[in-house]
Amino acid sequence: MILTLALLVMAQAVALEVEKSATDYADACYVTEYAAISAAVAVCSAITLDGITVPGRSTIDLSKLKTGAKVTFKGTTFWEHANANYPFIRVGGTNIEITAAKDAVLDGNGQSLWDGLGSNGGAVK
16 A cells, blocks of 8 residues: 555656646747747747847847747847847758747847948947
């Protein structure tokens, strides 16, 4: 009886751990913070980027997407100002799809770069 009860408790603990792992995996694929993007790219085939604020001088790096991955932008993705020349997004992979939910916005914050001098002076563009 004690052995049966111990096995039952162990089986329940394993089932809870599997359920927790599945939940953690799904949560990792729904990204709302810039810092979590690289972890999602490493483990997920379906990634949603929702309301991301990208720090200045930072790139959304999707260059190592899994084969067949789908990335969906949702909400507003906003790049903070940086007086520098760098890529906003890098994308790479095989048979990948990059898409956006209805009303999604990729806001490069271009107005912060406008200095009245165009490309030949002032802020780095």
